[in-house]
Amino acid sequence: MRDTQQIKMPGHSLSVCVDPEPDREGRPALWPSVGEYPIYDPFLYTTMTTDDERNHRFRTALAHLAPDRRILDIGTGQDLLWAAEGVQAGARHALAIEVIEDVFHKAAANLLALTSQDRITLLLGESTNLRFAPRADVCVAEIIGSLAGAEGAAAVLADARNRHLEPGGLVIPHRAVTLAAATRLSDLLPEQPVAFAGSSLPYLRSIFDWHGSPFDVRLRVENPSAGALLSGGAPVEVLDFNGDLQTQQRTTTRLVITWPGLVDGVLTWLNLWCLPDEQPLDALSMKTNWASIYLPLFDNPVPVEPGDTLELTFASTLSDDGVHPDYQLDAVLHTADGQQHRGSLASPHHGGAFRSHAIYRTLFPAS
Ligand SMILES: C[S@@+](CC[C@H](N)C(=O)[O-])C[C@H]1O[C@@H](n2cnc3c(N)ncnc32)[C@H](O)[C@@H]1O
Structure with a gap:
């Protein structure tokens, strides 16, 4: 069961699917990713x-x-x-x-x-x-960010090293890495609808107001079901703030499926080191304000078996503000029957498509 609510936009209103259940400590919840927008509030x-x-x-x-x-x-x-x-x-x-x-x-x-x-x-x-x-x-x-670089850390800290820090100066944090694993969104939110948490709607509205129109916001999943990951996690974005800091990057990684199930995208999460030798913060397994981000790749979930592989290219380029990255994902899922399933996602910081993937058409039904 999910409800539909209206968000008022200039000149029209937008339908949004909302989970009717109230927030509960530890319950999975779907939110827009908020940290990369100037909409911070006391909460x-x-x-x-x-x-x-x-x-x-x-x-x-x-x-x-x-x-x-x-x-x-x-x-x-x-x-x-x-x-x-x-x-x-x-x-x-x-x-x-x-x-x-x-x-x-x-x-x-x-x-x-x-x-x-x-x-x-x-x-x-x-x-x-x-x-x-x-x-x-x-x-x-x-x-x-929950996607490590989403708040502009690479460009901002490259500039800070260049103009604001003494030669040999140090940055805290030391390193941030985004990991990705194969999954299906509805398995991350078991026994509940794929719908935004009611408490997240004011933030969704603030993001769209800031931008001036709706777009496919990144999807933040709080308390995702641990059993929903069908592969191990692999690094897709690496930010070495005291080393070779790249403001744009592209990685290709092979995620090996370890559990049978259905895949329609990847879940990404943060590992963070403030000092080089410490145990990193892991946003998936630890209780922290950073959540994980679900990124859709395939409109129709693909059945997978152990040994299948998801070849994932993950690229970040600077958006037109010169600070916040746009992300582009391209994937080929190789299944045991010899088929190759291709999927992709353009996830710009702002703007870009609206309702580009099936999941966004579900979350924002055309009224
Ligand atoms: C994630 S919050 C962190 C707030 C606080 N430092 C803390 O750790 O609790 C990020 C803050 O940085 C601000 N911010 C982001 N990029 C900035 C920049 N390049 N220059 C100045 N402020 C920035 C945002 O407006 C926001 O208040």
Whole structure:
């Protein structure tokens, strides 16, 4: 059972399939991917400030790297979290930058309550457009997406290394990787409809309002059913913030099917290292605000057997804003009967097609 609700858009309203069940802790839920859009609100910031799995890694890295250094916190958010942690850990000074104006004003009010306020400078703007001196020794930037690069971390941190950091300066986090595995969306949401969680509709609306029209938003799956993955996970996007950082990349990987079932796409999730030698945060197996992203490839689910292979090419190129990546997936599923099933998905940061895949036609029925 799923309900249809209307989202009001300028000049028309849009039908959206909605799960009638209310949110429940641990229950799978389908949301639009939100982090790559300037629609942050207090609820989203709270999911981050209460994410212990994430926070202890950033805190530990700052405790190692901040003492006696000048730090730069890109995307400080309303709570100036890492700027405040950095000076508390002994940084000489923290420069905190926030691009969303409302959030910047909240951060400015919150700064007044910090005992370390005299060692923090807050700037409004996008780091890629700002100039300042002196350069920092350490840059901390939690602009990591559920698809690792989706929030623009590669372009923003390549620019920060180039213009804002001293030669040899370090970036926190150290590394982010996106992994992918074969799956079927309806198996990720067992015993419930393929429909958006009711609580996600205001965010869907904010994304479409920001863009000016609907498009095929990336699909965020919270608490996906673990049994729905039919292959192991393999890296498809690698961001080495202190190494050879690529702002655009293309990988081809072979996912070997290990369980019989049906495949219509891939589930992707984040592995994140704040320091090189630590156990990474794994967004699939750990409780964290990062969820996994489902990317559709085939309109009709393909039956698979162990030993079948999904050859997946995963490419990211910079969108027309020069910061956020557009993703392109191309897949060939080789099944034991000798057939090759081809699928693809263009997943631009903004714009692009609307209702390009069957799943989007289900989620946004034409009325
Ligand atoms: C994922 S939130 C993290 C907030 C906070 N730092 C934390 O870790 O809880 C990312 C924040 O970075 C801001 N942001 C993203 N890219 C930015 C950029 N290039 N310059 C300044 N702010 C940016 C967003 O507006 C958002 O507030």
